[in-house]
Amino acid sequence: MVGPVSYSLVNAKRYDAIVVGSGACGGWAAMELAQAGLRVLMLEAGGNIVPAHDFHHTFLYEMPFRGEGRPGAMRRYTGTERNYRIMLDSEENPYTTSPETHYRWSRSRCLGGRTLHWARATDRMADYEFKAASRDGYGKDWAVTYADMAPYYDRVESFIGVSGERLGLPQFPDGPFLPPMPLNCAETIFTAAAKSLGYATTHRRLAQLTRMHHNRPPCHYCGNCVNGCDVGAMFSTVSTTLPPALKTGNLEVRTDCVVAHVRMDHENRAQGVTYVERYSKKSIEVDARYVILAASTLENTRLLLLSAKGGLANSSGLLGHYMMDQVGGGGVSGILPKLKGGPARLDDGKSAGITVPNFQNIDKATQRKDFIRGYVMNATGGQTEYPQYAASLPGYGSAWKKEVKSRYVAQARVWNAGAEMLARKENFVELDPEVKDHWGIPVLKIHFTHCDNDRKLIADFQHKAEELFRRAGGEVMPGMSRGGPAGFPGGPGSPDAKAGHGRSLSGAIHEVGTARMSEDPRDGVLNSYCRTHDVPNVYVFGGNAFCSTGDKHPTLTMMALTARGCAHLLKA
Ligand SMILES: Cc1cc2nc3c(=O)[nH]c(=O)nc-3n(C[C@H](O)[C@H](O)[C@H](O)COP(=O)(O)OP(=O)(O)OC[C@H]3O[C@@H](n4cnc5c(N)ncnc54)[C@H](O)[C@@H]3O)c2cc1C
Ligand code: SF4
CATH class of the missing domain: 3.30.410 (Cholesterol Oxidase; domain 2)
Incomplete structure (x- = not known):
């Protein structure tokens, strides 16, 4: 389906909240705020997703090009013939790296973002991670503790459904498991x-x-998760948070709308955002009382950098810095x-x-x-x-x-x-002074x-x-020793193996940081509710607030921070 799709036409002149992005955090924020009665506009840069059309339960040998696609056709996509629709067009969305950087930024641009093909591992972080700096003297403690986060972990896990076993280990906290x-x-x-x-x-x-669980069926173990789960047994925005959000009648979703920057008024508040229609390249302005960036960690920071000279909400000078990804x-x-x-x-x-x-x-x-x-x-x-x-x-x-x-x-x-x-x-992102994306917007370096x-x-x-x-x-x-089989990071033939490391020291698709949380505005970009210290009506949901990576998969913590931030916004 090509062209902007709009669900539930609230069609307001001014919204209560604009949510940029529809991944794990954007989906959660839209649901919470719409259910609380706010009129919400969700802007998603990627296309609409219709599970019956876009998710494929097909063996590669049944496909005309065995998953490789028509010659040359897959070159611009990060996925295969089976799942490129839920991945990203890398020609439209380039980024650059410094010469010493070995980092592959794995993204997805479509309704639901990476929740449509993520690996679903869902762990809570523990106090020994939130307070790691106090223990070993390196870095900075988070501005939240496990006790602050626990009710929001409960809330997210209870709603999305997490299968697991209670273990009773303080370093691996339990939840209300299926x-x-x-x-x-x-x-x-x-x-x-x-x-x-x-x-x-x-x-x-x-x-x-x-x-x-909440009207979603159990997994039938078909193994198709990376190509999209058409029965909704795994958590994704499309299966889990979007349906109840749309049911409120308070949410409007516009797809194929690439947000270019946040617009400010004269009183140091965000007035709304400007977005570009993906196909027509038309520039459109929309206004709201709150702007919520949930376009994924590095895209959020890119949007803040694009929104003011030197970066919006950057009085600390730390915006873009302390980028991390688990090794x-x-x-x-x-x-x-x-x-x-x-x-x-x-x-x-x-x-x-x-x-x-x-x-x-x-x-x-x-x-x-x-x-x-x-x-x-x-x-x-x-x-x-x-x-x-x-x-x-x-x-x-x-x-x-x-x-x-x-x-x-x-x-x-x-x-x-x-x-x-x-x-x-010294690990940081900035706007590339020369390279622009398909819509003429500077990309990240x-x-x-x-x-x-x-x-x-x-x-x-x-x-x-x-x-x-x-x-x-x-x-x-x-061929399957350290780092995995041929063709995998660190496997035979990979740059790391050739360099003699025998394993990749890249990332784990768990990028976080670049706008860390702090109690003191001089020491971070966001407060403990993921609201920017400098602009009172801009919230940033994703991995931006993380002060350390911890050793857990990050998405549950991102979503719990989103739930906590939404509760704060609704009290304001
Ligand atoms: C293969 C894979 C496996 C993974 N496995 C796990 C796992 O097991 N456990 C775990 O915790 N994490 C895992 N992750 C990471 C996880 O997917 C992310 O942490 C999570 O999706 C982040 O949620 P998000 O809402 O911040 O961003 P995303 O899910 O990336 O969603 C961001 C959305 O914003 C949209 N967007 C971007 N820019 C703009 C713009 N300018 N305007 C409008 N919209 C925009 C994008 O199109 C996208 O839909 C995995 C990731 C991948 C790729
Ligand atoms: S039914 Fe289970 S195995 Fe199949 S795609 Fe859905 S979550 Fe994955």
Whole structure:
């Protein structure tokens, strides 16, 4: 469907709130505010999404171009023939990096943003992360504590539905979980191995339903999540927050509307925003009492930088600085020989796994001398959609085919599910002075490198991951050793492997920071409610406020901060 689509035509001259972006945070903010009776306009830069048309339950071999698309057609998209509609047109939306930066900014421009294909891991951060600076002296504590966040974690989890198991560990706080998904054979073996090494383990916590929840059906384990879930069993804006928001009659959604900047009045308040229609390139102004930026972390900062000389709400001079993303890469893949030759199973349908919560630098007893902060390990195994290892397995003919088949259900891997990256001021984003996007809007330039602590942390993870893999009886397969199979970050042939690192030190698609929260306006851009210190009617929801990455997946914390910020706005 091409051209702006507008749902629920509130058609006001002036709205109570404009929400920019429809991802995890924009969807939540629109729902909360519309349900409270505010007239809300949601502006989404990407296209409309109709699950029946845009989500594909098709095997790659059934597609005319085996998922690669017509020759050349996929070059501009980050996805495949199956899911490019829910990804991003990178020719329309470029960004630049400094020469020393190895960072891939993974984005999605469509109604629902990245919630349409995210991996759904949903963990709470703990006080040892919010107060890490007080413990080890590095960086800055958050302006919120776990006690401040807990009611909002409860609220978000109860609504979106998170399957998991209560563990009772302070560093991995529990929520009101739906029943966990059962473990498969490989996960049962990894659980025993982890326990024998003295680690606590649990089911991966996922925003994926295991029973009927708020009128959404449980997952039927088809494994299609990265291409969009057409039954709504995984949390996404389209399945979960948008329907109740639209039901209020208070929300208008306009898609294909690229917000260009925030407009200010003469009293230091935001008056509204200016957006450009994606196809006609027409520039349009809309006004509101509140402007809510929820266009994803780095896009939010880009919009603030575009909205005033030197950046809107930048009296601290810190806007754009302290960009972080959990350290990506590392891991071991191979097979568990005792599972070889087993019957074919739908192992990747639930896309779950086990989690080993961080066990280091939590307190004095677990303190390491060589690095600060920690990481979370995940492990899983079993049959996947395709035996990607086949091309790297030596041999040929029927013996080779037999070997490929016998290993199919025995695949196994341990991966890095969140390794904390330290906040450093020299990692920052700015507007590129030369490059502009399809609509003539300056793009972001990213400056991003890692420090010694990041490298030591990932080296320790790699050591422990290999130990766990060996304890489970794992055998590393050719082409699937450190960092994963060929073609994956850190795998054979990747720039990191060629440089001898054997693993990627890029990001984990968990970009945060660049407008950190603080009690003192001189020390941050946002207050603890994610409202800018400088402009009282501009809120910024996403990962911008984070003072550290922590070792948890970030989206639940972004959404809980959004819920907390909305409660603050509604009280104002
Ligand atoms: C493959 C993948 C797996 C992931 N797995 C996990 C996971 O397991 N757990 C986890 O916690 N996180 C995960 N993440 C990260 C997670 O998706 C993000 O943290 C989350 O979606 C952020 O929500 P958001 O609302 O800030 O931004 P997004 O979901 O990115 O939504 C932003 C929206 O704003 C729109 N927008 C951008 N610019 C403009 C503009 N100028 N005008 C109007 N609209 C605009 C975009 O089109 C988009 O729809 C994953 C991400 C990816 C890509
Ligand atoms: S595996 Fe479950 S959550 Fe994923 S697409 Fe299928 S039904 Fe939806």
